[in-house]
Amino acid sequence: MNSRVTDKLATVYFWVSGIAIIALLAAFLIRILGDGIPHLSWHFLFGRPEEIVAGGGVGPQLFNSFYILFLSLLISVPIGVGAGVYLAVYAQKSKFTDLVRISVEVLSSVPSIVFGLFGFLLFANLLGLKFSILGGAATLSLLNLPVLVRVTEEAIRTVPESYWEASLALGSTKWQAIRKVLIPAALPTLITGITLVAGRALGESAILIYTAGLSVSRFFPDFNPLKMGETLSVHLWYIQAESLVPDAKNIAQGSAALLLIVVLVFNLLVGIPSRILQKRLTGGK
Amino acid sequence: MAIKPKIKAEKLNLFYGDHHALHDIQLNIETNTIAALIGPSGCGKSTFLRTLNRMNDLIDNVRITGDVLVDGHNIYGGDSDVVSLRKRVGMVFQRPNPFPMSVYDNIAYGPRIHGTKKKAKLDEIVEHSLTQAALWDEVKDRLHKSALGLSGGQQQRLCIARLLAVEPDVLLMDEPTSALDPISTLKVEELTQTLKQQYTIIIVTHNMQQAARISDITSFFLNGYLVETDKTDKIFTNPNDQRTEDYITGRFG
């Protein structure tokens, strides 16, 4: 009899834990959005930050978040996809392939602050970029790289091998087969992966503090990648850590809510382009 | 009148690592014939087929000795180009594998990768290939819809049409109807009879009745050896080798 009671208790316990997880998430979301959304005004979204008085906005930071993301994808996607294609198509059992795989694994476990230090050393110092959008983007791409490699390799491996064989049997070169059959077929999964990478990158801050800097340019929008580019997430940290403005708390809450909304929207949007592609690939009778 | 055989395999041996998969295969196939390769599972007939367009190159650890001559030219020679070879010797696989593209794009794929870009020419090639494959009427109104929406039998004929668009000389078919229903199977078999006037066809099949129906010559493989090759009638009524007779009468395999 005891074991039956335990079993019932256990079931209740499990349901409670499942609900607790959802409740925890809901509490977080409500708290952040509830505190922050009231501060989201037009001026907040597009206005410039203030150093001393209240009423600053986060326009430039928001812009920088996306600009740095865009640049870092520009750098990391070709390299990441390239390495992923190598692993999925060209790699044979060799020391080199093992080395590449281990490298990807190690790279994916590097703490983000270490990337930040490395980026500071290499881009800001050695290459003389100082605090710049470009330096930040380059360092951010280090974070994106291992995930992109993995996602690409997986995406290509899910493409049925018969497509590859059919293309080669028709007399195509490997590159033709990759370009015309493999990558298009792997595109939905690939896009999902890239969007996930983007979502994560938008929330990154430790990497960017010492590579992209803590201020924004005087002009808005400023496309010069050599200027300093504080992003929204870095700004959030800075605001609550060192800022002198009297409404720091409000700005922090507003920034947090904005950041959350942007990331959530990104995650939701993930599904859409890949689902459209998927439909086109598999029938659409 | 010594016409060179279209395909000639000479002392062909194949090894998967240490495993000796094909032993001293010797086979001549004339132009515009249908040659059937039969034998029990694992006897090497598909492996042999794949040596003819060097699809075995895709597998690691494969070693080949001996020659395979297509139109007198050794395809395993040092100066041989695999891509060109596959333009001339094409393959249809057991499971239909159309690309996830429209019917049109599937057929146009071959010509496009070989340099044909003009739309008018591609249109012509697409229609011609689909007609040759006896599929044109069924798909002409849905050329730009996805090929994956076709039935299994239609997909296989699509794959044949896709192959024909490349204008090969030789068609290799690796059990092309084993995944199809009887009616589609019949359609594909009829197709081979019309196609043989222009092409040389080599078909691997585990269905002996099919081999007897459609082929001119038949080769019996067993455990990596080519036991016997002869005119189809002779193989199926009065084979020379006892093992051939045993297989055909169903005593094994």
Next chain:
Amino acid sequence: MNSVADKLVNAKEKTRPLVTSWTRAQQRHDSLMRWVFVGSAALVSAIIFSIIVFVGMQGVKTFADVSPLEFFFSTDWTPTSNSFGALPFLYSTLLLTLLSVVLAVPLALSGALFMAKIAPKWMREILRPATDLFVGIPSVVYGLIGMTFIVPLLGRMTGGIGYGILPAAIILAVMIMPTILSISEDALRALPGRLEEASLALGATRWQTMWRVLLPAARPGILTGIILGMGRAIGETMAVFMVIGNSPQMPKSLLDSTTVLTTAIVKDMGNTNYGTTWNNALYLMALVLLVISLALILFIRIVAKRSELK
């Protein structure tokens, strides 16, 4: 001897040559692209290699001024008077990580078991995106919640200021919980059904089966998830920074202000100049973090190998 057949073959060759300039170009492209792909892969290896080398070399310069003994075993961190004892950071990192894992694992495992074995389909449809959403929340946002909610709460409850390892561990536990959960869930799902069947057929209850058969059987996978969660916890910077207090001392309690390796780096980086011992010490800490991450990966591989051998 030009037979009809030969003539036909020659004619065909003339109208449609097999090797054209197009195909030659394609071959050239093919060879080129192959090197591009190999190059990308090589570049990835070069990148991680250079990270280790750059950070390592810079960090090792510290030992020119500070003995390893002092760095690793002294608790006195006063850079302004040339004392570089990083033991408080190492200690706090260890304590924080362990505590986070201890807090995270029960909920993570319960959630994993729930999702793998008990939850009905509609529940799973809610929980799965929920856990994904958890992962998507940026760490600074987690830090903000910690700072504005958990720290004051702890402060009220204990009468202190509320900063310290405890709030950091709580926040970290929430952050790593989804990681541990999803990997454990996958591990549980991957178990062959016959294990469960055999147990139930012997009259065991569902709970007994989970506790005595499934969890032990999925141990390698669960362990992998926990180690990955640990890796995340060790490397987390911003969220921890906002709640841990940031004074460079050994914590006397869970609610005592302290610093971990990651936050030490973030905090001091802006105040130091490149090339000074202080700055080099930060790189040394980064190197320590790298080494720890590498050790964790090694550990995971060992765990995976041992489970395969079974």
